[in-house]
Amino acid sequence: MTDLPLTWAVSSHARRVASVALLPLLGAVLLGQPGLLALAAPAAAALALGARRPRYGARALARVSAERCFEGEELAITVEAELAGEARRPGGDPAAGGGELAGMAAVASLSARLVPGRAFEAGAGPHVHVVAGERVIAQWRVRALRWGRWQPGRVELAARSRGGLFTGRAVIALPAVAVFPRPPALSRLVLPARLRDRIGDHADRRPGDGVEFAGVRQFAPGDRLRRVNWPVTTRRGALHVNELAGERAAEVVAVIDAFSDAGLPGESSLDRAVRGAAGLARAYTRAGDRFGLITLGGPLRWVTPGCGRWQFYQIAESVIDVRGWHSYVSPDLARVPRAALPPGALVVMFTPLLDDRAIAAAADLRERGHPVIVVDVLAAEPVPPPRSRAGELALRAWRLERRALRYRLESLGIPVTGWPGRPAEAEATVGAPEASLDPGLAQFTRRRVGGGAR
């Protein structure tokens, strides 16, 4: 437990008692009626008895059930608090918790209140227990609403002195919690045309030691006899063997455009971009593929592709601070090492297409030979002023500009899709639910996405 100083102030009860004492006192003075003093005497005596400003503080311990969680999950916040200092009798042992508090009124009114943080929503609670009149244990539940690194709130302690003439207050700051983005589902993976020589689960065009039939060829020294295709051998009069496709892992890199953030808090383009990248990370790492991340906006940051659950959590941890990054510098993708952006890796860029630097980065990646898919995460349009012809014209011009931008990207070989809603003026993915990435990426799962230098 940590010691907290309480800030003491005159309570509303003291003001009320003083007001009640003041009325007959004034009457006695103004009317010359000393009998009125007897009316004021009890309240004045109560004020005199409790007029000493208390000097004791509190000891409190605040615990949050987890240091990290996903959006939508609940956390439990527990606070234990007790008065400390002068309030204990000299005979007690405060360290052992065996002392008795001298003022029952002070103990009974020790209370705690939770003020949830802006990214959290108060859930059930509080469940308050007063143990032997000395200690307050309170527990609340809060639900995380938005990814990021946030304080789940603050707990306000309030104590009342003996007689209730003074109130003491203290604020307990809760430790920050890392809220990971809620990853949307992706049932079918988008694969690049070329898979690198890493063992995985996807059948490659090149022959290998997989289980998927790829063709028949003539026997060569070194071939296993169990692969001899006897019907073909009998038909052609020479040994032929079955060829099997190699099974390899895909390398996918998600790029998050953090240059701009538009939309309602919690549903903004950056919120969607980070959730989309988290969804891809979970889907690919579960499938045994290698997944990496590059963040544009602020300092250029990357996570080298890797696989497994550990990689997913590393990516989730790396994106939760992205909201606070700002920079006016154009990202130089040449600085990204080859290990973080392997040649031929599929690049999925989540962007609202509002910043020219992100668009230039997409074109740069395509020119480097990567298959690139742009996912437009902007789900809202500018709202023109009501009954403003100029505003409507501006909106039309904005839409035309977006359409021209998409055409320019597609002419570079960069397909643009929308998630979760439609990209402006798009047709295919209208009304797609945000719970799944499939509506946005389904069109790329039918055939592998090609790259190559242009």
Added chain:
Amino acid sequence: MNGPVAARSRPRRRARRGLRLPPGRLAPTRASLAAAALGAAMLSGAAGLAPATWPLAVAGAAAAAVAALTRWPAAGTLAALAAMAAAGAGVAGQAVSAPAAAAEGTLVLAYLLALDLAESGVTAGAARWARRQLPVLAAALGAALLVALASLPHLPPSPWLITAGVAAAGAALLLAAPR
């Protein structure tokens, strides 16, 4: 783009905030019922001491009922002030004896203490709290009786007494003022 889209979030936030109501309103607790009973005794005592001030007692009773139901702090203060004014009118009219005024003042103090317990929302340990307040009430009653006895002999008007009264009022104001 940022401006218009971000601006649309403000009304929704306000609407969410506006829907939240503080819990516990219009739900009397045992402590608030006890305070209301004490308030009724206080006001009936004041009305009994000075029957001509019954409108004040009625207004005080209404304020005490509001205080018991809504925890509005000013309502309890108004009820206590109504009782004080009614009893004070009786004292000024020579209809109330000084010991009776002392008892009425103690009753008002008991009402204020019970009101404080009700407003603090504490449910556990209320009986123990009440026992702890008995010495305070006894001391207050003793002080009031002493004052009543001291005020029995007729004193001629004195500028010193007026100065002391004004000083006491100023001290009370200083104590009551927020810091």
